[in-house]
Amino acid sequence: xxxFTYFNPTKIHFGKGQIATLKEEIAPxxxxxxxxxxxxxxxxxxxEQVLDALQGCSVVEFxxxxxxxxxxxxxxxxAVAKQEQIDVILAVGGGSVIDGSKFIAAAACxxxxxxxxxxxxxxxxxxxxxxxxxxxxPATGSEMNKNSVVTRAETQxxxxxxxxxxxPVFSILDPQTTYTLPPRQIANGAVDSFVHIMEQYxxxxxxxxxxxxxxxxxxxxxxxxxxxxxxxxxxYEVRANLMWTATMALNGTLKNGVPSDWAxxxxxxxxxxxxxxxxxxxxxxxxxxxxxxxxxxxxxxxLQYAHRVLNITSGTEDEQIEQAIQKTEAFFTQMGNPTRxxxxxxxxxxxxxxxxxLTEHGMLALGExxxxxxxxxxAILKLAL
Ligand code: NZQ
Ligand code: ZN
Numbered sequence: 001x002x003x004f005t006y007f008n009p010t011k012i013h014f015g016k017g018q019i020a021t022l023k024e025e026i027a028p029x030x031x032x033x034x035x036x037x038x039x040x041x042x043x044x045x046x047x048e049q050v051l052d053a054l055q056g057c058s059v060v061e062f063x064x065x066x067x068x069x070x071x072x073x074x075x076x077x078x079a080v081a082k083q084e085q086i087d088v089i090l091a092v093g094g095g096s097v098i099d100g101s102k103f104i105a106a107a108a109c110x111x112x113x114x115x116x117x118x119x120x121x122x123x124x125x126x127x128x129x130x131x132x133x134x135x136x137x138p139a140t141g142s143e144m145n146k147n148s149v150v151t152r153a154e155t156q157x158x159x160x161x162x163x164x165x166x167x168p169v170f171s172i173l174d175p176q177t178t179y180t181l182p183p184r185q186i187a188n189g190a191v192d193s194f195v196h197i198m199e200q201y202x203x204x205x206x207x208x209x210x211x212x213x214x215x216x217x218x219x220x221x222x223x224x225x226x227x228x229x230x231x232x233x234x235x236y237e238v239r240a241n242l243m244w245t246a247t248m249a250l251n252g253t254l255k256n257g258v259p260s261d262w263a264x265x266x267x268x269x270x271x272x273x274x275x276x277x278x279x280x281x282x283x284x285x286x287x288x289x290x291x292x293x294x295x296x297x298x299x300x301x302x303l304q305y306a307h308r309v310l311n312i313t314s315g316t317e318d319e320q321i322e323q324a325i326q327k328t329e330a331f332f333t334q335m336g337n338p339t340r341x342x343x344x345x346x347x348x349x350x351x352x353x354x355x356x357x358l359t360e361h362g363m364l365a366l367g368e369x370x371x372x373x374x375x376x377x378x379a380i381l382k383l384a385l
Contacts (some may be wrong), residue, residue: 032057095142117161138243203259211257270361291325306320
């Protein structure tokens with residue numbers, strides 16, 4: 001097991017009716033910047049619950065944060081936060097609203113060019129406004145981690161940053177808020193969290209039993225409750241388990257003591273920035289192909305996954321690995337995210353631009369062995385035509 005440092009200060013309020021705890025978390029008379037997306041929170045009653053709980057506070061609203069939040073939008077919110085002398089940001093929505101709000105929180109306290117936050121991976125961040133979240137889409141884990149992904153639409157750059165200063169102070173997770181999610185977003189969330197687990201699991205064995213067995217249990221939850229959430233959309237228990245699984249998938253717990261990969265995400269972000277695919281769609285394309293490309297290096301963990309999670313016991317080791325990859329592809333496809341570029345009207349001619357963008361972004365040595373170059377990324381995508 002590798003060395004690690006574990007820090008997670010985010011307080012979680014989980015379950016039915018927990019939006020009311022906003023009253024305890026945000027002091028009366030606070031100046032609150034309420035950030036949200038394209039309006040789902042107004043259609044499903046979350047907005048009213050939030051405003052109800054914020055009575056006594058001065059609330060300034062900033063809506064319109066888009067999926068894959070745009071720097072160009074967020075920078076307007078930064079100006080509002082400064083002008084209105086905001087005390088606390090409350091992000092209400094999915095990962096995009098929360099990620100965008102992390103950027104706003106940091107940029108509102110930064111004197112230089114705010115894009116520095118992205119190009120330095122958050123190293124230039126020294127302070128941030130406090131951030132609270134009401135999560136409405138289980139997927140990213142952003143509600144309980146220090147990461148944020150922001151897109152600069154003008155240049156098609158989708159970059160991420162991480163900083164302890166933008167960790168949410170608290171997050172409220174009421175599974176009932178997810179009932180209004182369209183099937184596509186449920187599916188995206190299940191696939192995204194599945195891949196988050198795998199980015200921290202599918203590397204090489206280091207005998208980190210806690211992280212490995214946590215990861216395996218969360219994968220089993222997703223195999224069960226991902227399809228169940230689509231089949232029985234009004235089942236509270238399914239929604240609740242899915243929501244907490246997605247949070248646990250990327251709140252720092254699984255990375256303790258193990259190497260991590262993250263090449264699938266890096267390649268996937270370029271596909272989203274260039275061609276507009278949903279984040280989870282890109283992951284469904286890249287991950288199975290990457291496993292085939294790196295089969296020898298990932299052999300130990302691929303077999304562990306095949307045996308412990310999928311109960312695959314027959315065939316040679318190579319056959320077991322191929323079965324495990326095919327079952328994973330079948331899961332993504334069942335969740336509405338097919339695994340080939342051609343499923344999204346992309347082809348071989350679209351691959352060189354991904355290679356170029358990875359090079360431009362300095363993504364030259366990806367994966368747990370830092371041996372996946374932009375050239376390898378292109379070869380991986382060719383396995384997913
Ligand atoms: O904008 P609104 O109207 O709220 O609609 C949203 C949006 O259209 C809708 N939605 C959210 N909750 C809903 C709802 N619709 C009905 N009922 C509800 N309860 O869903 C759509 C997608 O929302 P979005 O926030 O974009 O989805 P998600 O949570 O999957 O976030 C994706 C973003 O997170 C980044 C991705 O790259 C992408 O930009 N990631 C962030 C990570 C992190 N911070 O750790 C890690 C991830 O790997 C990921 O990269
Ligand atoms: Zn992701």
